[in-house]
Amino acid sequence: MLLHDTGLIYGRYLRQSLRSRFALLFGVLMPLLYLLFFGPLLTDLPLGGRGSSWQVLVPGLLLQLGLFGASFAGFSIIIENGQGVVERMRVTPVSRLALLLGRVLRDATVFGFQAVLLVLAALVMGLRAPLPGVLIGFAFVALLTVSLASLSYALAMKVRTPQEFGPTINALTMPSMLLSGLMLPMTLGPAWLDVLSHLMPFRYLVDAVRDAYVGSYATAHMLHGTLVAVAFTALAVTVGTRVFRTAGA
Amino acid sequence: MAIISTAGLSRTFATKRGPVEAVRGIDLTVREGEILGFLGPNGAGKTTTLRMLTTLLTPTGGAATVAGHDLATDPAGVRAACGYVAQSGGVDTQITVREELVTQGRLYRLSKARAAERAGELARDLGLTGLLDRKCGALSGGQRRRLDIAMALTHRPRVLFLDEPTTGLDPGSRADLWDLVRRLRDEHGTTVFLTTHYLDEADALSDRLVVADRGVIAAEGTPGALKLEYGGSLDASLQDTFLAITGRSAAPADAAPVAV
Numbered sequence: 001m002l003l004h005d006t007g008l009i010y011g012r013y014l015r016q017s018l019r020s021r022f023a024l025l026f027g028v029l030m031p032l033l034y035l036l037f038f039g040p041l042l043t044d045l046p047l048g049g050r051g052s053s054w055q056v057l058v059p060g061l062l063l064q065l066g067l068f069g070a071s072f073a074g075f076s077i078i079i080e081n082g083q084g085v086v087e088r089m090r091v092t093p094v095s096r097l098a099l100l101l102g103r104v105l106r107d108a109t110v111f112g113f114q115a116v117l118l119v120l121a122a123l124v125m126g127l128r129a130p131l132p133g134v135l136i137g138f139a140f141v142a143l144l145t146v147s148l149a150s151l152s153y154a155l156a157m158k159v160r161t162p163q164e165f166g167p168t169i170n171a172l173t174m175p176s177m178l179l180s181g182l183m184l185p186m187t188l189g190p191a192w193l194d195v196l197s198h199l200m201p202f203r204y205l206v207d208a209v210r211d212a213y214v215g216s217y218a219t220a221h222m223l224h225g226t227l228v229a230v231a232f233t234a235l236a237v238t239v240g241t242r243v244f245r246t247a248g249a
Numbered sequence: 250m251a252i253i254s255t256a257g258l259s260r261t262f263a264t265k266r267g268p269v270e271a272v273r274g275i276d277l278t279v280r281e282g283e284i285l286g287f288l289g290p291n292g293a294g295k296t297t298t299l300r301m302l303t304t305l306l307t308p309t310g311g312a313a314t315v316a317g318h319d320l321a322t323d324p325a326g327v328r329a330a331c332g333y334v335a336q337s338g339g340v341d342t343q344i345t346v347r348e349e350l351v352t353q354g355r356l357y358r359l360s361k362a363r364a365a366e367r368a369g370e371l372a373r374d375l376g377l378t379g380l381l382d383r384k385c386g387a388l389s390g391g392q393r394r395r396l397d398i399a400m401a402l403t404h405r406p407r408v409l410f411l412d413e414p415t416t417g418l419d420p421g422s423r424a425d426l427w428d429l430v431r432r433l434r435d436e437h438g439t440t441v442f443l444t445t446h447y448l449d450e451a452d453a454l455s456d457r458l459v460v461a462d463r464g465v466i467a468a469e470g471t472p473g474a475l476k477l478e479y480g481g482s483l484d485a486s487l488q489d490t491f492l493a494i495t496g497r498s499a500a501p502a503d504a505a506p507v508a509v
Contacts (some may be wrong), residue, residue: 001358008355019343080341088339088400091303092356093328246307 005095009102017110027069028114031061032121038183039125048187051214054127059137059209060182061122062115063202066141067182069111070148071173073103074156078165081157100153100244104237107149108142115141133212140209140229144202147233150240157243182206204228252408252440253279253302257311259464260297271297273464274311279442281407284434286455287444290495293461295444296336299410302442303333316407331408332401336416338393339400342386346377346396349385350403357404371399375429391422398429409433411443415450423447427454448487460494468494 017024035057042053049056080086089099115138119127152169159165177183180202186194197203208225211217258275261268272294279285289295300306302315304324312319318326340349350371354364372378375395380388388396394414401409411430415423427450433439445451451458452472459469468475477483480490 004358005356008352012352015348016341016343082337083341084335084337084339085341087300087305087335088333089356090305091328091331091333092353093325093358094356 002095002098002101005098006101006105009094009098010105011102013103013106014109017106024110024113025117027065027111028117030068031065031118034061034064034183035118035122035125039122042184043126048185049210049214050216052126052128054122054125055129055213056185056210057183058119058122058127058129059213060184060206061118062137062141062209063144063180063206064177064182065114065118066111066144067148067177067202068173069114070107070145071152071169073107073149074152074154074165074169075162077103077153077156078160078162081160096244097241100150100237100240103153104146104149104240108145111145112138112142129213130215132217133215136212136217137209140205140225143229143233144205147229147236150233150236154240154243176200176202179203180206185210201228201232250281251278252281252283253277253313253315253442255302255311255313258298258301258308258313259310260294260301260306261309270464272301272308275461275464275466277459277466277469279408279440281440282434282438283456284430284441284454285443286451286458287442287461288446288448288451288458288491289444289461289467293495294464295461296412298461299333299412299442299444302327303331303410304328305333329404330406331410332404332406333410334394334397334401334412334414336412338397340385340393340396343384345382345384346372346388347381349396350381350399353400353403359403367403371402374402375399389422390418391425394418394422394426395429398426402433405437406439408440408442411441413444413446415445415447423450430454448491452487460491462495 039054039057042057045053047053047056077086086099090096119134119137155168156165159168179197180200181197182202186197186203204221204225205228207221208229211219211221216222255275255277258272258277259270260272261270275294275298287295287298297306301308301320302313304320304327308320312321314320315327316330318330320327347368350368351364354367355361359367368381372381375398377392377395377399380392385393385396398409398411398414415426418426430441430443431454434441443454455472457469457471458475460467460475468479470478472487473483475494476485476487476490479493480486
């Protein structure tokens, strides 16, 4: 039943995404602008890593795409709460967990698609990276999307107004982006900033994807990144499930 | 036979300014096949009661059974037996009537073919056949309400809860909706539990009225019995009866206007 219901909810919301080509492409706009207008500034700078500047920047932009996109996913449920769609579904026998998972998997699909577009654009700009590394990068984007979208939906079920939701998400995403070194490696900065950034879970994810993009798969970064990503996803989905099970109650 | 019975059903919300007792103890019995009008001033706890009886909200006190299923121990059984139309309805304005009806059927675990068939049946029953491929947002108020009700009837529930179903409808659409409610009861024996602020509607449609005030039941009975008891005679208007029950007059004698 959970699979049946998740598939049903996934289908409904995927069709919703496909109806709006604009929304489907809009999410990739910001990282694409960074790629076009910020990426070329880095090509001759010493960034301290192996490989080209693109192998440092593109992993960061991929996670930025997931961070900003998935964090705002909850907006859609605030709109649906206003329309009464959420409650209408909640009086049917549908699995409460499926109401969350169907949506979250739709988000992972949409951002996965945008991640592919971003990498294709990066290839044109000059990125060269091994295929397994690129695929690992997509897997991290998917995990990040699933976890942040779960938390975003959970928050949206709690606060219920866009006026509370928008500023809260903004206040959380900006420091998360800056402190995880998505744009430039934190190792370039002073020690205190590097230490501080280790408190950010996304720091471990971006380090892992940067290793993957230069073909180093058996590293400490990869291990830590995988552990943090999986643990964060498990935590976020648990929180989301709890909220969706008891929502309104 | 009682299809809904509640005992001391209550709900307290925790807010920043302390607990708010939205429903303070509702004792209620609804007979099968009855059309029950649930009245009360704004804030009397009508919607909160409906949301508890449809499993959307967990009661903080008391107990209830709906169609033989206990609210606390068998919410799935309650969901299978009841349909609910909220004040706001509950359809996505961007998608078609057909897609909403079919998806709703699938949420009730019908097969794809059966869900499509059921969507057609519901559309025929509720006069939506010509509108199946229209977006929900492009329907008129009356058509939209019929769609909301069609969605709630997907699984042929024994009890239908309607929260202010005619608010915002023109007189013609209201009359159509009254006919629909009567037809549901007469043809399918559906018990209808509806809230309304329109006293003429309550008078015309309901077999029995329940008046809630400040989270408890202030009065109940047939429209005639209530008029006799609280309004003073059978000819009393339901308006005066209602005001007498809730202890609020339309224009209190000692209330000077604060500003004109």
